[in-house]
Amino acid sequence: MNKLGLIIYAMCSCMAFGREGIDYHDFPSYLDAWNVHMDWSNDFFIPEGVQFTTDPFKHKLLGEIGNDPPALKAFELFHQFRFFEFTDHCISGFGNMSQANADRFRELLFKAAPVINLVDGSEPWIRKIIDLAGGARNVYDNALRDSQASQFCFEMLFCVMVDTDGYPPERTKGCVISQACESMCSGIVETDLWPLAAKERELVRIVDLREDEGGFGSAGTFRTIWCTD
Numbered sequence: 001m002n003k004l005g006l007i008i009y010a011m012c013s014c015m016a017f018g019r020e021g022i023d024y025h026d027f028p029s030y031l032d033a034w035n036v037h038m039d040w041s042n043d044f045f046i047p048e049g050v051q052f053t054t055d056p057f058k059h060k061l062l063g064e065i066g067n068d069p070p071a072l073k074a075f076e077l078f079h080q081f082r083f084f085e086f087t088d089h090c091i092s093g094f095g096n097m098s099q100a101n102a103d104r105f106r107e108l109l110f111k112a113a114p115v116i117n118l119v120d121g122s123e124p125w126i127r128k129i130i131d132l133a134g135g136a137r138n139v140y141d142n143a144l145r146d147s148q149a150s151q152f153c154f155e156m157l158f159c160v161m162v163d164t165d166g167y168p169p170e171r172t173k174g175c176v177i178s179q180a181c182e183s184m185c186s187g188i189v190e191t192d193l194w195p196l197a198a199k200e201r202e203l204v205r206i207v208d209l210r211e212d213e214g215g216f217g218s219a220g221t222f223r224t225i226w227c228t229d
């Protein structure tokens with residue numbers, strides 16, 4: 001089991017003894033609880049009574065999406081790792097989403113393209129994303145560029161990073177999707193424009209950047225395959 005797998009296993013095995021756990025509905029407090037207990041000089045230790053889970057991220061994201069059925073379906077497909085269906089649903093459904101959600105999921109589609117690119121048989125869906133963006137270079141540039149939706153994209157990718165580590169989605173091997181999401185999170189998190197950026201920047205350091213096994217450097221892999229000079 002790799003480092004992240006061991007961490008998540010330990011976190012999920014931690015019973016809630018001692019002080020009460022964090023209210024998952026209070027997202028900033030949840031981030032504070034974990035960041036305060038991350039002592040990087042001695043690795044880190046698990047906050048007593050606080051179990052790590054991506055549920056607070058998902059609850060926050062669902063609150064942002066609101067009552068928007070096409071956007072809620074896109075959220076569901078993404079977190080079920082049904083990336084091809086997610087791509088088709090977004091492309092056909094942007095016009096039925098609220099403008100804010102259409103903007104969020106369009107940006108996520110571009111930022112997730114280097115991740116989807118690592119799924120076996122993804123070429124037809126990557127071509128659809130490229131067509132939507134008006135060229136592969138536009139996808140690549142959007143994947144690395146900060147935007148109003150960057151925090152939303154970071155949190156969506158962060159959940160997949162954690163949830164797929166040790167549990168490869170269909171048509172993938174090992175923790176390649178987790179690695180790719182980590183790579184993308186690391187690429188888009190270096191900003192102070194988001195209200196929670198500083199706290200979330202620490203959370204992505206739950207793991208050290210891993211060696212390239214196909215996922216790390218996923219934006220570069222996308223550029224090599226799809227972008228021509």
